[in-house]
Amino acid sequence: MELEAAVRADDTAEFLRDFMSPCFRSPSCEWGSAVAKGPLTNADRAIRQLVWKWLYLPQRASSDIIYISHRQGGANVPHMGDLCDIATVTHAFHLLTCPDRKVRTIANATLKETVGKRAARAPAPQDTIAFLNGSLENDLGRQGGEMSSLWSRAATRRLGKRIGCHWTWAEEREEMGILIPRINSDQNTVVIPPARKLLERVLKSTLRCLYAENLKKKPDQGKVFEVSSKWTASNHFLSGRSFTRFIDWRFVHRARLNCIPLNEAARFGNRDKRCRRCGYENETLPHVLCGCETHSGAWLLRHNAIQDRVVKALPPTLGTVMEDSVVLGTNSLLRPDIVITNEEVKKIIMVDVSVPFENQSAAFQAARLWKIVKYTPLADTLRGYSVEIYTLLVGALGSWDPQNELVLEAYGIGKKYTGLMRQLMVSDTFWWSRDIYTEHVMGHRQYQDTQNN
Incomplete structure (x- = not known):
């Protein structure tokens, strides 16, 4: 048995040595580890068409949304070309840092052999790192030394151009690693052999x-995404479609990418761009959902749907709850949406609900600031009370504002129900927005005002 094991080990070592050699030919591809990108490009094109149909998007919609995670509002479908490059780099790193000493030794020896043939001399560790990074400087750029192998540098070069990742050498530990910069951050992630399993995920x-x-960064299709990608609850329906109608599904993705066919969206011809209901100069989606006074009744119902969710979740120990009424003991005519008064501790919590359109984060910041400016004079008249003013913001297309968590924390609502309540509020909001849009275009009432019955 020991003899058979030794023979198998020797055969495996010989195969690995030949496989990682620059002269190895695979029957399924041109050179060892080389993958043809043509079929992958065709697969990506076919997948993109299917995802567009699934999300009910037109052809002009940005394809970026396909490759973004569900948590941020994308389809979470991997790009085949990216997977190929990641697999190539990850496989090479796993071989060079393999816990099995024999595999690691063979891998490093064949890499050194490949670099030596490229540079026509014995390579130093820095030469190996430069080779893996696709450098063409000094001896690595000489004519006639290029060859394909498992250690192909094209994958690292392509990823390096896009995300800035590159191989690195740590002199103190005498080991190689891969440095991966974080997007929009000064911090970097360095994957080293002890954390080799994290490379693919990172x-x-x-x-x-x-x-x-x-x-x-896209001014037209990215302004809503810049807000909706900040909190998972804004995109809860992508993984399970909870509390979401099919008609809402077909609406919300197009609306968030501003691909809704309104008069202002006409890109060709001399079509009248005015609002078909109120005559405003530009019939845009923000105008329809938050600016056309024809739909003011639906706006109120959309607002109240969010407010009712909050009131139902309030624990009785908070104090006396008043909705849409003047604050007792003051002469102000202002009517905050929710006022909670606790006479025992002399504390008042004012909360106003707002549904702005997601015109980037600046729109949410302006809406919150306006509410604070509006109710601060009222709070100053309440002598002897500790007054807190909050604004609960949910975008017209279902974007949950991260600062809403301060409101939920002040209410003391349980964490379990808080997660459910976020999803319900988000779904309620774009449910109403879809009905407003459909009524605007078709001219037929899409809802029943039960509050006035």
Whole structure:
């Protein structure tokens, strides 16, 4: 048995040595580890068409949304070309840092052999790192030394151009690692042999962040995404479609990418761009959902749907709750949406609900500041009370504002129900927004005002 094991080990070592050699030919590809990108490009194109149909998006929609995670509002479908490059780099790193000493030794020896043939001399560790990073400087750039092998540098070069990752050498530990910069951050992640299993995950996460940042930079299709990507609850329906109608599903993705067919969206011809209901000069989605006075009744119902969710979740120990009424003991005519008064501790909590359109984060900041300016004079008249003013913001297309967590914390609502309540508020909001849009375009009432019956 020991003899058979030794023979098998020798055969495996010989195969590994030949496989990682620059002269190894694979029957399925041109050179060892080389993967043709043509079929992958065709697969990506077919997948993109299917995802567009699934999300009910037009062809002009940004393809970035396909490769972004569910948590940020994307389809979470991997790009085949990216997976190929990640697999190549990850496989090479795993071989060079393999816990099995024999595999690690063979891998490093064949890499050194490949670099030596490229540079026509015995390579130093820095030469090996430069080779893996695709450097063409000094001896590595000489004519006639290029060859394909498992240690192909194209994958690292492509990823390096996009996310800035590169191989690095630590002199103090005498080991190699891969440095991966974080998107929009000065911090970097260095994957070293003890954390070798994290490499694939970090590379995939970094590429998803890259697609997200690319979409945020687009002034037309990225302004809503810049807000909706900040909190998981804004996109809860992507993984399970909880509390979401099919008609809402077909609406919300197009709306968030500003691909809704309104008069202002007409890109060709001399079509009248005025609002078909009120005559405003530009019929845009923000105008329809938050600016056309024709739908003021629906706005109120959308607002009240969020407010009712909050009131139902309030624990009785907070104090006396008043809705949409003047504050007792003052001469102000202001009517905060929710006022909670606790006479025992002399504390008043005012909360106003607002549904702004997601015109980037600045729109949410302006809405919150306006509410604070509006109710601060009222709070100053309440002598002897500790007054707290909060604004609960949910975007017209279902974007949950992270600062809403301060409101939920002040209420003392349980964590379990808080997660459910976020999802319900988000779904209620774009449910109403879809009905407002459909009524605006078709001219038929989409809801029943039960509050006035």
